[in-house]
Amino acid sequence: xxxxxxxxxxxxxxxxxxxxxxxxxxxxxxxxxxxxxxxxxxxxxxxxxxxxxxxxxxxxxxxxxxxxxxxxxxxxxxxxxxxxxxxxxxxxxxxxxxxxxxxxxxxxxxxxxxxxxxxxxxxxxxxxxxxxxxxxxxxxxxxxxxxxxxxxxxxxxxxxxxxxxxxxxxxxxxxxxxxxxxxxxxxxxxxxxxxxxxxxxxxxxxxxxxxxxxxxxxxxxxxxxxxxxxxxxxxxxxxxxxxxxxxxxxxxxxxxxxxxxxxxxxxxxxxxxxxxxxxxxxxxxxxxxxxxxxxxxxxxxxxxxxxxxxxxxxxxxxxxxxxxxxxxxxxxxxxxxxxxxxxxxxxxxxxxxxxxxxxxxxxxxxxxxxxxxxxxxxxxxxxxxxxxxxxxxxxxxxxxxxxxxxxxxxxxxxxxxxxxxxxxxxxxxxxxxxxxxxxxxxxx
Numbered sequence: 001x002x003x004x005x006x007x008x009x010x011x012x013x014x015x016x017x018x019x020x021x022x023x024x025x026x027x028x029x030x031x032x033x034x035x036x037x038x039x040x041x042x043x044x045x046x047x048x049x050x051x052x053x054x055x056x057x058x059x060x061x062x063x064x065x066x067x068x069x070x071x072x073x074x075x076x077x078x079x080x081x082x083x084x085x086x087x088x089x090x091x092x093x094x095x096x097x098x099x100x101x102x103x104x105x106x107x108x109x110x111x112x113x114x115x116x117x118x119x120x121x122x123x124x125x126x127x128x129x130x131x132x133x134x135x136x137x138x139x140x141x142x143x144x145x146x147x148x149x150x151x152x153x154x155x156x157x158x159x160x161x162x163x164x165x166x167x168x169x170x171x172x173x174x175x176x177x178x179x180x181x182x183x184x185x186x187x188x189x190x191x192x193x194x195x196x197x198x199x200x201x202x203x204x205x206x207x208x209x210x211x212x213x214x215x216x217x218x219x220x221x222x223x224x225x226x227x228x229x230x231x232x233x234x235x236x237x238x239x240x241x242x243x244x245x246x247x248x249x250x251x252x253x254x255x256x257x258x259x260x261x262x263x264x265x266x267x268x269x270x271x272x273x274x275x276x277x278x279x280x281x282x283x284x285x286x287x288x289x290x291x292x293x294x295x296x297x298x299x300x301x302x303x304x305x306x307x308x309x310x311x312x313x314x315x316x317x318x319x320x321x322x323x324x325x326x327x328x329x330x331x332x333x334x335x336x337x338x339x340x341x342x343x344x345x346x347x348x349x350x351x352x353x354x355x356x357x358x359x360x361x362x363x364x365x366x367x368x369x370x371x372x373x374x375x376x377x378x379x380x381x382x383x384x385x386x387x388x389x390x391x392x393x394x395x396x397x398x399x400x401x402x403x404x405x406x407x408x409x410x411x412x413x414x415x416x417x418x419x420x421x422x423x424x425x426x427x428x429x430x431x432x433x434x435x436x437x438x439x440x441x442x443x444x
């Protein structure tokens with residue numbers, strides 16, 4: 001895995017050591033993220049156990065770390081002058097400052113009574129900001145085992161034969177797809193933009209990859225699942241979200257506006273037989289492990305990226321999240337958006353289709369808002385909301401500004417159309433999977 005600011009190339013390791021590292025460290029990553037264990041009466045993945053311990057049993061330390069993250073996120077744009085880049089950066093910097101003020105008011109118990117009601121700042125801070133601030137860096141650290149030693153690249157080669165016929169993207173985009181889903185959409189967008197500028201993706205391919213695969217990471221999915229009390233169904237939720245996200249991408253790649261974007265620079269690919277492909281995949285994984293630095297170096301690079309992301313996201317989440325909650329509670333904004341989505345929530349068989357549509361529509365502002373607004377809903381609704389929060393991909397608090405900052409040719413009106421397409425399709429598909437899972441007794 002290539003990190004944005006990692007410019008040094010460590011010497012190649014012996015092949016045997018690289019193979020051993022790929023097997024052992026990748027296995028550790030799989031165990032940490034995908035295998036549930038029971039500890040202290042709680043059955044969940046090890047990653048969640050670690051994060052929960054820090055948030056609940058070491059709350060004082062967690063609060064100190066969170067405040068430091070927020071301060072870093074607020075002052076960094078002024079130190080590196082990134083706030084001056086464009087209007088988007090100026091607006092996001094302003095939201096970060098507002099987020100710092102909100103956090104200070106909450107922690108000192110000086111916030112207005114209107115904001116201190118149970119469903120406002122206490123819910124936003126305790127259920128979202130604090131877990132996000134701890135889970136993202138810890139998740140980035142643990143992801144080093146999963147994506148740092150060749151497993152990601154090996155899976156990318158194996159996925160190449162199905163990328164073009166299903167998603168209309170080149171085989172190399174498989175690495176982008178998996179990187180964003182288990183790693184970071186910001187890193188995945190950086191990769192996509194870089195490859196597009198090098199002429200290896202057409203404009204249409206770059207848009208498909210950016211809007212179809214660059215979703216929130218596994219670490220964020222854990223936060224959504226915890227907020228919606230879905231951790232007992234973690235494996236069902238994770239794989240369902242992945243299936244729905246990729247299925248919706250296959251559909252939207254064939255719909256306007258994406259299908260009408262220029263595709264002239266698309267490059268043909270040489271086919272490989274499966275026996276040769278498997279051999280190439282393993283060799284690619286081993287070579288990646290050979291060129292990767294020491295475990296400590298990889299851990300540090302991932303932790304650094306996690307801290308950067310958490311610091312950028314947490315203060316803006318507090319500000320935009322609070323605005324979203326206020327709009328939802330005191331204005332008809334999301335009622336109007338919900339009217340557009342309500343036919344799809346009805347088609348998905350949700351118990352209260354209009355309420356669900358209103359909550360899901362808030363995801364356009366911030367992808368966590370639907371989970372906050374619908375945390376008390378029935379199990380099927382919570383399951384659908386959790387999937388749609390991941391598969392809709394586009395939201396104003398982070399993803400849309402990140403896309404606008406790249407050279408990928410995608411305007412804001414087109415993004416809004418793609419958001420609606422992805423959200424509507426995701427609701428229907430997630431509802432079908434949820435009802436099927438309930439029939440087999442997997443969801444209740």
